[in-house]
Structures are given as structure tokens and as C-alpha cells.
Amino acid sequence: MKRTGLLLLVLCLIPSANFDAQSALWASTEVVEFSQQSLRQRYYQLIQELRCPKCQNQNLADSNAPISADMKAQIQRMLEDQKSDRQIKEHLVSRYSEFILYRPEVNQNTWFLWFAPVCFVLLGGLVIWRQYYSGRRSNRLQTQQPPQLSAEQRRRLSELLDPSEDKP
Amino acid sequence: MNRIALFVPLVLFVVLSLFLFKGLERDPAQLPSALVGEAFPVFALPDLLEERLLSTEDFPSQVVLVNIWATWCFACRIEHPMLNQLAAQGVNIIGLNYKDQTQQAQQWLQERGNPYLFNIVDQQGSLGFDLGVTGAPETYLIDAQGIIRQRRVGVLDQAVWDREFNDLYQQLLGESR
Numbered sequence: 001m002k003r004t005g006l007l008l009l010v011l012c013l014i015p016s017a018n019f020d021a022q023s024a025l026w027a028s029t030e031v032v033e034f035s036q037q038s039l040r041q042r043y044y045q046l047i048q049e050l051r052c053p054k055c056q057n058q059n060l061a062d063s064n065a066p067i068s069a070d071m072k073a074q075i076q077r078m079l080e081d082q083k084s085d086r087q088i089k090e091h092l093v094s095r096y097s098e099f100i101l102y103r104p105e106v107n108q109n110t111w112f113l114w115f116a117p118v119c120f121v122l123l124g125g126l127v128i129w130r131q132y133y134s135g136r137r138s139n140r141l142q143t144q145q146p147p148q149l150s151a152e153q154r155r156r157l158s159e160l161l162d163p164s165e166d167k168p
Numbered sequence: 169m170n171r172i173a174l175f176v177p178l179v180l181f182v183v184l185s186l187f188l189f190k191g192l193e194r195d196p197a198q199l200p201s202a203l204v205g206e207a208f209p210v211f212a213l214p215d216l217l218e219e220r221l222l223s224t225e226d227f228p229s230q231v232v233l234v235n236i237w238a239t240w241c242f243a244c245r246i247e248h249p250m251l252n253q254l255a256a257q258g259v260n261i262i263g264l265n266y267k268d269q270t271q272q273a274q275q276w277l278q279e280r281g282n283p284y285l286f287n288i289v290d291q292q293g294s295l296g297f298d299l300g301v302t303g304a305p306e307t308y309l310i311d312a313q314g315i316i317r318q319r320r321v322g323v324l325d326q327a328v329w330d331r332e333f334n335d336l337y338q339q340l341l342g343e344s345r
Contacts (some may be wrong), residue, residue, distance in 0.1 A: 053199060054302040066267070067302050070293055095300040097202035 032076060039079045046075055046085060049103055053096045071096075201319040202300055208234070208314050209298035216265050216273055216287035224314060226286065231340045232260040234308040235284070235324070236296065238268040239276050241304040247323045248280050254329070255283035259337070263287035266296050266304050309333060312344035 034040045044061070050071070052063035060068045060075075071092060078088045092100055104110045149157065203209075212223045235251060237244040255261055263284035265273045270289060277287075290296050299308070302321065309318035318336055320328060 053300075066293075070297055074297065094202055095298060096302070097199060097300070099199050 032072075034076075035080060042085060043076060043079055046079075046088060047072055049101070050075075050089070050092065051100045051102050053100055059102060199302070199321065201316075203308075203316045204319055206316055208308075208310055208316060209295065211288070211295045211298070213295060214289045216263070216270065216289050217277070218286075222286065222288050227262065227310070227314060228260060228285070229312050229344075230260055231312055231337060231344055232262055232285075232310045234262045234264055234310055236264045236266045236299075236301050236304050236306040236308075238266045238304045239272045240268065241266075243323045244305045245280075247305050247325070248283075250323075250325055250329070251283040252281045260285055264295065264299075264301075265289050266301065267291060267293045309336060309340070311340045 032040070032043060034043065047060040050060045052058045052060055052065055052068045052071075054065045054067045055063050058065075058068075060072055074092070075088055078091065083091075089101065098104055098109070104113065106114050208224055208227070210224060212221055214220070215222050233254070235247075237247070251261055261284050263286070265287050267290065270291075273287070273289075277284075288295065293301070305323060307320040307324045308316050311317050317340065318333060320332060324333070
């Protein structure tokens with residue numbers, strides 16, 4: 001049982017690890033000059049996390065829309081200006097709205113998005129636990145405690161079970 | 169109690185279906201604008217037809233439309249007669265010539281008529297970037313105080329004007345008087 005759980009966990013993690021490696025590969029086909037190597041890494045991280053506002057469901061790394069090119073150039077400029085990732089995102093969000101964040105901030109509009117999955121898992125866990133628990137309890141009731149019969153019921157039972165009273 | 173609990177999955181299913189069904193009607197290309205309610209961005213860019221530098225100072229203190237257009241934009245051709253018509257009705261329209269070639273843009277205005285008070289030349293798309301422009305055509309409604317009040321991504325036709333702009337435009341016009 002434990003081993004199966006571990007296996008499931010590993011299986012769940014494989015696609016995400018694979019995805020990261022792949023998108024890094026796509027991104028690295030572009031030639032962008034940076035003064036420091038660390039900026040390049042942050043650049044790739046940002047253009048993978050930010051969404052193209054013109055195209056449906058493509059990140060900036062993946063998109064060749066003119067607006068994505070502008071946004072990538074702006075990100076590059078701001079990185080060279082020693083702006084933080086947060087400042088860059090705020091700069092873009094103030095113009096293109098939260099739509100462009102593939103990983104939205106936790107706020108009034110997005111709390112449900114962030115916390116609903118956890119709530120659903122907890123709720124599901126609760127249901128399973130209750131089912132399991134009540135199932136076990138009723139099992140125990142059945143096996144360990146024989147039903148209590150009244151005197152009338154006993155009499156009727158012995159009547160039914162007594163072969164001498166059978167009338168063919 | 170138990171019988172009611174049996175209906176929980178059905179209720180959940182109906183709620184989810186309604187939620188998804190409503191999602192079908194939404195146009196995913198229609199983005200919320202981050203700049204509605206904000207001031208028009210500060211800029212200093214050349215005029216398309218005259219030798220001068222334009223800025224927000226040049227905006228008349230009246231309700232104006234800012235229309236983003238370009239000669240490479242096919243939908244702008246369809247939109248242009250509507251802009252001419254609005255200008256004839258007395259609507260102030262400012263053009264933002266977005267990532268275009270100046271000569272072609274000048275020719276375009278000669279051929280199709282010029283509904284604009286003036287045209288801002290944004291060859292690099294820098295003002296477009298500050299406005300959150302994702303392409304052309306786009307139209308913004310700016311009130312007399314220079315605050316962006318409405319945004320339209322795509323062609324502005326009579327139906328869109330009636331539905332999304334006219335009421336607000338009349339209201340702002342009333343306020344500014």
C-alpha cells in the first residue's frame with residue numbers, strides 16, 4: 001500500500017519535471033544578449049511565466065506575436081536596469097492586466113483559484129475518512145455484538161427453528 | 169437527511185454545468201483593461217501631418233476618442249468609415265498611428281479622409297506599450313480630465329458604439345459641460 005502511494009507520487013511529478021526541461025529547451029533557441037549570465041536565467045523564467053496578451057494561451061517564450069517581442073524587449077531592458085522580477089511583473093501588469101500572469105497573485109479575485117483545489121482535496125479526504133470509519137464501525141457492531149432480542153422475539157425464533165413443530 | 173444527501177452530486181453537477189455554460193458565452197479575446205480609470209500615459213511623440221511634438225497637453229479638455237490604427241491593419245480599413253461618420257457628428261477623435269510608415273499613413277488619410285483632430289506617430293510602439301495596446305484597431309474613450317473610461321479591442325462599428333460607448337459618451341459630455 002505504502003509503495004503504491006510512493007509510486008503514484010513519483011508518477012505525478014514526472015510530467016512537471018519533463019515540462020520544465022522542455023520549455024527551457026524551446027526558450028534557448030532565441031538569441032538574447034545579456035551582460036550577466038544570471039539575468040539570462042531570470043529572463044527565461046519570466047518569459048515562460050508571462051502570457052502573451054494577444055494570443056490565446058501562449059507564453060511570451062512561445063509566441064512570435066509583435067506584442068510579445070515588444071514585451072520581451074522591455075523585460076530585457078528592465079533586467080539590465082537591475083529591476084527585480086516583481087517590479088517587472090508589476091510594470092507589465094499595470095499595462096496588460098493580470099491576464100498576463102500564468103501564476104496569478106493571491107488576491108480578492110484569485111483566492112478561489114488558489115485555495116479551491118486544497119479545499120476540494122480536504123473535503124474528499126473527509127468524505128473518504130467518514131465512509132471508511134462508519135463502515136468499520138458498522139462492521140464491528142455486526143460481528144462483536146449479537147443483536148439483542150426481546151422475549152417475544154426469542155419465542156418466535158425457537159418456534160421457527162424447532163423442527164418438531166414442522167407440519168408436512 | 170440521508171435522502172437529501174443523495175442529491176448533493178446532482179446539485180454539484182448542475183452548478184458546475186451552469187458555470188461552464190456561462191463560460192462559453194465569454195469572448196476570450198476580450199481582455200480586461202488595466203488602464204480603465206487611470207490617466208492617459210504621459211508621452212512626447214511627433215505629429216503625423218505637421219512638424220511638431222505632441223503630448224497630453226495637446227489634448228483638448230473635452231471628451232475624446234483615441235483610436236489606434238495602422239495601414240498594415242486590415243480591420244482598420246473596415247473601421248475607417250465609422251470614424252469619419254463619428255467625426256462628422258462632432259466626436260473628437262485623436263489618432264495613434266501605431267508602428268506604421270509615416271508616408272503610407274499620410275497617404276491613407278488623403279485617400280480615405282481624415283477624421284482625426286491630430287495623429288500621434290508611435291513608430292516604436294512605446295505609447296502603445298504604456299497604453300496596454302495589443303494590436304490595431306483599438307479605441308479608448310478619454311474624459312475631459314484625461315482619464316481613460318472605456319476600451320475597445322477590435323473594430324468600432326455602429327453596434328459597438330451603441331452598446332459600449334454611446335451612453336457613457338453622452339454622460340461624460342453632459343458632465344463636462
